[in-house]
Amino acid sequence: MKIxxxxxxxxxxxxxxxxxxEENYTVDLALNGQEGHFLAESNSYDAIILDLMLPEVDGLTILKRWRQKGNQTPVLILTALxxxxxxxxxLDAGADDYLVKPFHFDELLARxxxxxxxxxxxxxxxxKISDLLIDTRKRKVWRGExxxxxxxxxxxxxxxxAYHPGEVISRTELWDHLYDWASETTSNVIDVHIHHLRKKIDQSYSKKLIKTIKGGGYALKID
Structure with a gap:
């Protein structure tokens, strides 16, 4: 997931x-409101952690702009206010959650x-996808037992x-969620990761879960 x-x-x-x-999130970092607004407009994120007291453009103004433009990315405000x-x-400006500093990092992760x-x-x-289980808290995976x-x-x-079961996810979309905007890695590396995933998840089973969609990308098969 990309934050x-x-x-x-x-x-x-x-x-x-x-x-x-360290918790396996991909992270882009902005140190002021203008840069943060630009990154949010230019990239896709699974969630945004937003301070309110920012230089150049304050967090509340940025949040209102996003919501007015239809950007519905989940936003967690993290502030001393x-x-x-x-x-x-x-919350009325469109935040999905609000956490006050100082905070416990484990609580931030849970939120x-x-x-x-x-x-x-x-x-x-x-x-759960068929007999594939993914524990998003412990980041552990099982196939059957x-x-x-x-x-x-x-x-x-x-x-x-697994968060998009049955949907075709392109290599570019997967790359966007695995690497930060400054990465020089190409989207071809996704094929390598998928190859390894197939060996670990599908190779020993008659039912194959990871599907390649020609010209499209990859999908997890659902029953």
Missing amino acids: LVIEDHRPLAKSLSKGLK DSPDQVVAG LRALIRREHQRKDPVL KEIFLTAKEYSIIEYL
């Missing part, structure tokens, strides 16, 4: 980015997972496909 962090306090921004990457009026203003599940209309943190051990990128791909 945009817009936070002007550099030490906190770097700490957030590092922590999220903690009065009831400020919380109400943030992010909940936002992403809500976006995909899922309440259960365990995704057998646990499948995946690399971080392999897990990110299978999780993303």
Whole structure:
């Protein structure tokens, strides 16, 4: 999953980015409102972490612009502004959640997972496609009773496909959700990851779950 962090306090921004990457999220980082607005308009994200007190353009103004333009990416406001009026203003502007600094990182992660599940209309943190189970909290995968051990990128791909069961996901879309905007990796690397996923998830089973759609991309087969 790909997260945009817009936070002007550099030490906190770097700490957030590092922590999220350690949890296998792909992270783009913006240190001011203008850069954050540009990235959100130019890329697709699974969620955005947004500070309110930003230089150049404040977070509330950015959020209102996104919603007015139809950008419905889930937004978690992360700010030191903690009065009831400020919380109400943030939620009424279109935020999906509001977390006050200082905060516990585990709580931030739990709120992010909940936002992403809500976006995909899922309440259960365990995704199930046929006999494939994906625990999005523990980031573990099973096929039947057998646990499948995946690399971080392999897990990110299978999780993303599972959030879009039966949908054809292009290589470009998968790449966009696996790598940050500055990455020099090409979309061809997706084919390599899919090859490894097939060996781990499908090779020992008669029912193949990962499908290649010629000229389109990949999909997880649903019953």
